[in-house]
Amino acid sequence: MKLTYLTITALIGLYTTSCSSPTGKDKDSTTQQDTSEANSYDNDSLLNLVQKQTFQYFWDGAEPNSGLSRERIHLDGDYPQNDQNVVTIGGSGFGLMSILIGIHNNYITKDEGRAHIKRSLNFLDSVDRFKGAWSHWYFGDTGKAKAFSQNDDGGDIVETAFMAEALICIREFYKDGTEMDKEIAAKADTLWRGIDWNFYRNGKDLLYWHWSPKHGWGMNHAIQGFDECMIAYIMAASSPTYPIPASTYHKGWARSGAIKSTTEKYGIPTILKHNAKEGEIGPLFWAHYSFLGLNPKGLSDQYANYEDVVTNHTKINIAYANANPKNFKGYGANKGWGWTASYSTNGYNAHHPDNDPTGVISPTAALSSMPYTPKESLQFMHYLKDSIGDKIFGKYGFYDAYSESENWFPQRYLAIDQGPIVVMIQNYKDAFIWNLFMQAPDVQEGLKKLGFSSRYIKE
Numbered sequence: 001m002k003l004t005y006l007t008i009t010a011l012i013g014l015y016t017t018s019c020s021s022p023t024g025k026d027k028d029s030t031t032q033q034d035t036s037e038a039n040s041y042d043n044d045s046l047l048n049l050v051q052k053q054t055f056q057y058f059w060d061g062a063e064p065n066s067g068l069s070r071e072r073i074h075l076d077g078d079y080p081q082n083d084q085n086v087v088t089i090g091g092s093g094f095g096l097m098s099i100l101i102g103i104h105n106n107y108i109t110k111d112e113g114r115a116h117i118k119r120s121l122n123f124l125d126s127v128d129r130f131k132g133a134w135s136h137w138y139f140g141d142t143g144k145a146k147a148f149s150q151n152d153d154g155g156d157i158v159e160t161a162f163m164a165e166a167l168i169c170i171r172e173f174y175k176d177g178t179e180m181d182k183e184i185a186a187k188a189d190t191l192w193r194g195i196d197w198n199f200y201r202n203g204k205d206l207l208y209w210h211w212s213p214k215h216g217w218g219m220n221h222a223i224q225g226f227d228e229c230m231i232a233y234i235m236a237a238s239s240p241t242y243p244i245p246a247s248t249y250h251k252g253w254a255r256s257g258a259i260k261s262t263t264e265k266y267g268i269p270t271i272l273k274h275n276a277k278e279g280e281i282g283p284l285f286w287a288h289y290s291f292l293g294l295n296p297k298g299l300s301d302q303y304a305n306y307e308d309v310v311t312n313h314t315k316i317n318i319a320y321a322n323a324n325p326k327n328f329k330g331y332g333a334n335k336g337w338g339w340t341a342s343y344s345t346n347g348y349n350a351h352h353p354d355n356d357p358t359g360v361i362s363p364t365a366a367l368s369s370m371p372y373t374p375k376e377s378l379q380f381m382h383y384l385k386d387s388i389g390d391k392i393f394g395k396y397g398f399y400d401a402y403s404e405s406e407n408w409f410p411q412r413y414l415a416i417d418q419g420p421i422v423v424m425i426q427n428y429k430d431a432f433i434w435n436l437f438m439q440a441p442d443v444q445e446g447l448k449k450l451g452f453s454s455r456y457i458k459e
Contacts, residue, residue, distance in 0.1 A: 042382075043378055046378075046381055046382065046385060047378075047381070047425055047429075050367070050381060050397055050398065050421070050425070051101075051105075051421070051422055051425045051426070052105070052107055053395075053396060053397045054396060054397030054398075054418050054421045054422050055098050055101065055102050055107055055422050056395070056396050056397075057069070057073065057095075057098075057396035057397070057413060057415065057418045057419075058094075058095035058096075058098045058099060058102075058415075058418070058419070058422070059098075059099070059102060059107070059108065059116075060396075061073050061395075061396055061413075062095070062116070063085055063087050063140030063141070064140075065123070065140050065141050066087055066119070066120060066123040066138070066140040066141075066143070067116050067117075067119040067120035067123065068087040068088075068089075068092035068095065068120055068123060068124075068138075068140055069087055069088060069091040069092040069094070069095035069415040069419070070084065070085070070086065070087060070088075070140070070415060071083060071086045071087065071088040071091065071137060071414070071415055072084075072086075072412065072413065072414050072415070073396065073412070073413045074411070074412045074413075075394060075395060075411040075412065075413075076410075076411055076412070083146075085139055085140050085141045086137050086138070086139060086140065086146055087137070087138050087139075087140040088136065088137055088159070088415050088416065089134045089135065089136060089137070089138070089156065089159040089160065089162070089163050090136070090158070090159040090162035090163065090289070090416060091162075091414070091415025091416045091419055092120070092163065092166075092415070093159075093162040093163035093164070093165055093166040093167075093419075094162065094166070094292065094415065094416065094418075094419025094420060094422075094423060095166075095415060095419055096117060096120060096163075096166040096167075096169075096170060097165070097166050097169055097292060097293070097419070097422075097423050097433050098419055098422040098423060099113055099116055099117055099120075100113070100117075100169060100170065100173055100432075100433070100436070101422055101423065101426045101432065101433070104426070104432055105426075114174075114180060114181070114184065117170060117184060118183075118184055118187075121170075121184065121187045121188060121191065122187075123140075123143065124163070124191055125187070125190075125191060126143055127143045127144075127145065128144075128145055129155070129194070130154040130155030130211055130212070130213065131155055131196040131199040131200070131211065132155075132160075132194040132195040132196040132199075132242070133155030133156060133157050133160040133195055133196070133200065133211070134155065134156065134159060134160050134163060135148070135153070135154060135155065135156055135159075136148040136152065136156040136159045151210075151212060151215045151218045151219050152210050152212070152219055153212050153214060153215070154210065154211050154212030154213055154214070154215070155200070155210065155211045155212070156209065156210055157197070157200045157207060157208070157209060157210070157211075157223075157232055157236075158209055158223065158228070158229050158232050160195055160232075161229070161231045161232035161234075161235045161236075162231065162289060162292075164192055164195060164231075164235045165231060165235070165292060165293040165294075165437060166293075167188045167189075167191055167192040168188075168192060168293065168436070168437055168440050168442075168443060169293060169433055169436040169437050170184065170185065170188040171185045171188040171189045171192070171440070172185075172436045172437070172439055172440055173185075173436055174188070192239075193239070193240060193241045194241075195235075195239065195241075195242065196241075196242040197235065197236035197239050197242045197243065197244055198236070198239075198242045198243065198244055199211070199242070200236075201244060201248060202217050204252075205245075205247055205248045205251040205252055206222050206223065206224065206248060206251065206252025206253070207222070207223045207229075207232055207233065207236060207244070207248065207252060207253075208220070208221060208222055208223065209221040209222075209223050209229075222252070223252070223253065224252060224253060224255055224259075224275070225253045225254060225255065225259045225272065225273075225275070226259055226272040226273060226274050226275060226282075226286065226309075227274065227275040227282055227286050228285055228286045228288075228289040228290060229253075229290070230253065230290040230294075231289065231290035231291075231293070231294060233248070233249045233252070233253045233450075234290070234294060234443070234446060234447065234450070235446075236248070237249060237446040237447075237449050237450050238440075238442045238443045238445060238446025238447070238449075239442070239446075240442050243446075243449075246449050246450055246451070249450050250450075254303055257303070258273070259272050259273055259303055260272065260273070260303055260304070261273040261274075263279060265279075265281060265316045265319070265320075265353070266316055266319035266320065266323065267319075268312050268315050268316050268319060269308075269312055270309075270312060270313070270316070271304050271305075271308055271309050271312060272303065272304050272309055274286070276352070276354075277354070280352065280353075280354040281313060281316055281352055281353065281354075282350070282352055283339060283340040283341045283350045283351055283352045283365075284313065284314065284317060284338060284339060284340040284352075284365040284368070284369065285340045285341055285364075285365075285368075285416070285417075285420070286313065287309070287310040287313045287314060287369065287372070288340075288364075288368045288369070288420045288424065289416075289420065291306070291310060292419075292420060292423045292424065292427075292433060293433055293434065293436070293437030293438075294434075294437065294438070295427075295431065295434035295435075295437070295438050295454070295456065296309070296310050297371070297434075298453075298454055298455050299452060299453070299454045300452065300453050300454075301450065301451050301452045301453070302451055310369075310372055311372045311373065314369040314372045314373050315373065316353065317337055317338055317339055317353060317365065317366075317369075318333045318337050318373065318376055320337075320339075320353035320356075321333055321335070321336065321337030321338075326356065326359070328356075328359030328403075328404070328405045329359065329404040329405045330359075330361070330383075330387070330388075330404035330405075331359075331361075333376055333379070334376075334379045334383065335379075335380075335383050335387075336361045336380065336383060336384075336404070337361065337365075337366055337376070337380060338361055338362060338363070338364075338365025338366035338367075338369070338380065339351035339352045339353060339355075339356060339360075339361070339362065339365055340352075340362045340364060340365040340417070341362075341416075341417075342360070342362035342364065342365075342400050342401040342414065342417055343360075343400045343401045343410060343412055343414065344358070344360045344401060345358045345360060345403055345406050345408050346358065358403055358405065358406055358408075359403045359404065359405035359406060360401050360402070360403045360406075360408070361401065361402060361403070362400065362401045362417065363380075363384065363392070363398040363399070363400075363401070363402075363417075363421075364398075364400070364417040364418070364420055364421055366380040366381075367380070367381060367398070367421045367424070367425070368420035368421050368423075368424040369424070370424050370425055370427075370428040371424055371427050371428040374428060384398060388402070388404070388409075391409040392409060394411055396413050396418060397413075397418060397421065398421075399411055399412060399413065400412050400413050400414050400417050400418075438454065438456035439456065444456065444457050444458060
């Protein structure tokens with residue numbers, strides 16, 4: 001059954017209260033482009049519905065003991081790994097930003113939001129940490145770390161960086177409030193200051209992703225650009241307690257300048273070399289995770305203008321959808337597009353234009369690109385609503401992935417895919433999370449240290 005405008009109106013009455021609008025106050029003028037081709041009322045209603053219902057993943061769907069985000073929610077109740085109580089640190093970072101958005105948009109009260117965030121911060125403070133970093137996964141009901149793989153049972157500095165984005169936003173949101181607010185800000189700041197970023201250099205001029213008390217540096221995964229991990233270097237350079245030197249960013253992440261690229265796809269410059277096979281680009285979450293807090297608009301360093309990097313990455317996905325070389329059903333700029341890591345017909349897959357075996361589209365890819373390509377992202381949202389409807393839209397918004405070619409519509413969600421939808425829709429509306437993160441003095445100092453320019457940076 002299609003999700004008709006009548007259904008939309010009914011759902012809005014059930015699920016929304018007073019939501020921010022793309023025409024609301026405190027708009028960042030750089031976050032919107034002309035979308036006059038579509039009806040503004042319908043755009044606003046649909047944006048608000050999708051954002052509010054996706055927010056419920058992190059509110060109604062949160063693991064109750066920790067308040068953090070479940071790694072996955074399967075509406076069919078089937079959990080082959082018996083992991084329905086496992087929380088994800090990176091996805092919980094996205095979730096905590098979503099809770100701030102819930103307060104901002106009056107989805108929940110200030111008291112409700114404060115209590116939820118306080119419970120989450122207390123849980124983060126109580127669990128085992130590894131030189132200040134959190135593990136990728138924890139059992140939310142017991143607080144015990146869960147190994148991600150055989151040798152990955154300790155600290156994960158990238159997942160920790162996604163959480164650190166949220167901690168900075170929480171601190172900035174609460175720091176000038178009531179005494180209870182200031183206590184939350186102080187707790188978030190203490191957790192942020194406790195992360196030993198410098199340790200994760202392993203004595204070298206680059207960051208390493210994992211460290212374990214049992215296996216040491218056994219994963220041996222150096223973090224080098226370009227992929228989703230840029231925020232780890234930004235956070236590490238911004239730390240007031242355990243900072244890395246600027247040389248680690250330039251020699252490690254930027255590969256002493258080799259990160260720059262002249263590669264084009266569909267005539268669109270990639271600008272930076274993606275951590276993929278030569279001539280390929282990565283999944284679209286690379287354009288999202290680091291930039292939930294870090295505003296790419298007007299952000300540049302000696303290697304790139306990051307607004308161009310993420311926008312071009314998105315436009316390459318759109319160009320691929322239009323080309324549709326394998327003739328998959330439902331592809332096109334005004335239909336379905338967007339490839340990222342998500343559930344797939346063959347398990348879990350990091351989809352991208354050069355890795356698209358069965359026509360699987362992940363809604364988060366296009367929806368989380370809303371600030372970069374609002375016209376095409378809105379068209380995609382309307383396409384899902386008008387052409388697929390109830391097959392793809394459920395309790396916590398659009399399901400994680402689908403394939404029209406395979407008639408495959410699983411009713412399953414992943415935190416790391418739902419979170420960017422909530423945050424990036426809000427950044428499109430009024431730059432709320434971008435403004436919180438970018439106003440932080442330590443972040444600004446870190447960006448200056450690494451040679452970035454941005455309108456946010458104060459001299």
